[in-house]
Amino acid sequence: DAGVIQSPRHEVTEMGQEVTLRCKPISGHDYLFWYRQTMMRGLELLIYFNNNVPIDDSGMPEDRFSAKMPNASFSTLKIQPSEPRDSAVYFCASSLYWTGGAGDTQYFGPGTRLTVL
Amino acid sequence: AQKITQTQPGMFVQEKEAVTLDCTYDTSDPSYGLFWYKQPSSGEMIFLIYQGSYDQQNATEGRYSLNFQKARKSANLVISASQLGDSAMYFCAMRESGLGSGGSNYKLTFGKGTLLTVNP
Numbered sequence: 001d002a003g004v005i006q007s008p009r010h011e012v013t014e015m016g017q018e019v020t021l022r023c024k025p026i027s028g029h030d031y032l033f034w035y036r037q038t039m040m041r042g043l044e045l046l047i048y049f050n051n052n053v054p055i056d057d058s059g060m061p062e063d064r065f066s067a068k069m070p071n072a073s074f075s076t077l078k079i080q081p082s083e084p085r086d087s088a089v090y091f092c093a094s095s096l097y098w099t100g101g102a103g104d105t106q107y108f109g110p111g112t113r114l115t116v117l
Numbered sequence: 118a119q120k121i122t123q124t125q126p127g128m129f130v131q132e133k134e135a136v137t138l139d140c141t142y143d144t145s146d147p148s149y150g151l152f153w154y155k156q157p158s159s160g161e162m163i164f165l166i167y168q169g170s171y172d173q174q175n176a177t178e179g180r181y182s183l184n185f186q187k188a189r190k191s192a193n194l195v196i197s198a199s200q201l202g203d204s205a206m207y208f209c210a211m212r213e214s215g216l217g218s219g220g221s222n223y224k225l226t227f228g229k230g231t232l233l234t235v236n237p
Binding site: 033042043045048055056089091093098099100101102104105106107108109110111113 | 148150152154160161162163164167169172208212214222223224225227228229230
């Protein structure tokens, strides 16, 4: 089975431009997570969805960031306008469960390396 | 206070030897889960092993085992018979409910990682 798919793998853009990152979770997984990884802050959870509904977006840094999940097989993370401090690796992950049990393993996509000039 | 502490920024091990990567955690939740992930230089995050707080036995997955000491709040990863391909960054992570801090949603918090280098 295919794992979590993310696109693009690399994105270079200029400050002020809109950036859209895409994610396809593992089929049948009900939970989808967006993370950001930087050297300074490590891995941070930005937002997660359950059955396409955003559950916790407390990690979204500011209003410039938005995430949607229009259906069970697709999610986007949008940054508008982008700034140099948004440069990071953005990971999407999915899990079958997220209910506090043994089946809560999150499987990560390959990440999108974003560079904002 | 940090929820996940990995005190070893870098570790070196000879090929075929065993190595232990340290992880201590801090939570007031009675039920929590501990995960280890591997991140090679290519960047992807690979799930290795899981330990639940109520699990009586230490988790094992092939060459990976988790030395879970609940009273000490430690969940060290043991890699036996190291291979060159084990060279990577290793992250310890904890899932907790967030109820102890007033939240209501499960969160996964990652440590800062340990860079393991396996020497031939």
